[in-house]
Amino acid sequence: MTLVKFNNGLKNNSNPFFNDVFDSILNDRFISDKLTNRIPAVNIAETENDFQIELATPGLKKEDFKINLDKNVLTVSAEKKAEENTESKKFSKREYNYHSFTRSFTLPDSTDHTKIEADYTDGVLKLTIAKREEAKFQSREIAVK
Template sequence: MTLVKFNNGLKNNAVGPFFNDVFDSILNDSYFGNKLVARVPAVNIAETENEFHIELAVPGLRKEDFKINLDKNVLTVSSEKKEESVEEGKKISKREYNYSSFGRSFTLPESADHSKIEADYTDGVLKLIVAKKEEAKFQSREIAVK
């Protein structure tokens, strides 16, 4: 098998190409590449007339992996997942364990109804719906000019 290095556009400097090769191989190693990536899911927050919508992108998990807590007006979503790959009957030269976790907290406004929070996990997206209190819902009316 032949290993071909591509020129990434960097000019040869006084240090030489040796250091570029060393640092490229260290920084592009799968161990560092997989372990140093931020493991905080992206989130979308929207508000409608009657509720707040919080969506977290968390693919690869199951609904049993999530822990959702409400403490006063702080809603916390967290998850821990441990994976271990072991092949029996072979001499193991490398074994990788995978552990990932995250935690996101959201401060709910005073208009949120803490007793009406729903969660649904479908297709890698965790959707939280927080209802608004009746008095906080938008009320439209016409105001007469005197």
């Protein structure tokens, strides 16, 4: 089996020099490090009884987080204190580096604001927001007449 490369590797452009110049600029370590997303990735899930928000925040401690609720807006922020490092490190690539960030989530009216829990384990901050009793999924069988 032979792999065939279409367009000679060009990205919808007839001038290969144009692509090479921009690829080298955009793949430059200095620029790409500055453009790297500096907010944690998030997963949001809904179960029968609650909503779950998970933020990937490696390298932080429980004490670094601040979680606030203002009306229906849940705000998660973190600020990492600068640590004195006795051994100097020179990173060749650094993809997770959260000195500070803020993420806000608008909660639906079906949430119970008095039952919000936070747990930080293995670099993942997990927020569990309970649903009000009347908002929980209710299943029933419907009779055919």
